[in-house]
Amino acid sequence: MEVTTNASVEQTQVWGGGNKPLNASYGKMMMWFFIVSDALTFTGFLVSYGFSRFKNINSWPIADEVFTHFPFLHGIDAPMYYVALMTFILIFSSVTMVLAVDAGHHMNKAKVTFYMLLTIIGGAIFVGSQAWEWKNFIKGEYGALETRGGQILQFVNAETGKRAAIQEFALGIESDRATHQSYNGIWYQDEKALPNVSVAEVKKGFLADPSLVIRTQQLTEEGQKTVLTRDASLAKIDEAVGVVEGANLIHNEYGNRLFADFFFFITGFHGFHVLSGVVINVIIFFNVILGTYQRRGHYEMVEKVGLYWHFVDLVWVFVFTFFYLV
């Protein structure tokens, strides 16, 4: 080649990868681009949640009434305290992560190890808490009736204003109805487990207790659920076709079915991110212990996984707001 040595050096620097216009390594930049696309995925979820909510703005379940559990406090109404605690745990694990990154900049292996361990513990507590949330949500608390149109009818004690559990007021009716098993029928079909009480039993118990009234999905002007009078309730209960206890993807005792669907999808997708974050953190943690990054001369891997971990925290901040607060 006829070019001078000097120019060819510059050429290799520009096109050979020696140039860093953004002052970030390849890996870090790819992590950022992944985060941007993942943020848009979560946006899709949360915005479609908003879509469904605005579509059913006058009948959406009230989150405060759905998430009222706190560990070891049975029967005590504790709206949001537990999710708030989960939020603090996740923010704190984010802090230990950023401290690990900082210790990595100082090449302090012992500190990186310690902070990574704390981060993993925080993440594990968070995933466990979410599993517990799910358990409570799926199990349900009071139970409800469902009409043919998919509306949920809940029960309230008109005197105390407290919710009434169908399990408690339903009166037993002698019946031979048993869960249909696959070995009984010709077509080897079976059915899902029957609810603990039948519609007829709930109806009988409802008629027997004059203090019970029905609460519908509809919201009043003040944003509370509409409570019917006893007469209106007596007319309404005839519309019921099924008993709902707890929630799954098809039925939901808390109100609109979409609420349960989005709860499972959004918190599930986020929980999966936390879980994979914990797994990646564990891998990096062992690499730190083995001294891989000490030998490599920098702890950038910790920084990259840290970015992912903070992103998971960031998403939770939004999920917390849109699912539990707003």
Place this chain on the structure above:
Amino acid sequence: MAAEGHKLAIFRGLLKFKSNQQKIWGVLIFLSIVTTIEVALGIIKPEVLMSSFLRMKLLNWIFIILTIVKAYYIAWDFMHIRDERSGLKNAIVLPLVILIPYLAFILLLEADYIFDVMEAGFVAWDF
């Protein structure tokens, strides 16, 4: 990136920290305060904030603004966006800042329209 490369001032220079670690703890305290305010507001639900503003409760607007504030500090200080070159910063932040409000706007507007149709239409949805 060396430790000296961190920008240590937050709140537009109002609060300066001596080291990166101090800044991390400072941001944690700030985020905790904001979360506590959110939870307290969510539990108390002050009557004053229940009035409607731009078709949404004032309280909900406050929640959303506080959330964005929290997101800003997580991204800027925990994810070190504050220390990045402006090119990278913009490449990350601008697509999100433009696309997310846009998507939210068109979908929520459409949902509001569907709500009106279902409410005022001649079809019964609760049968």
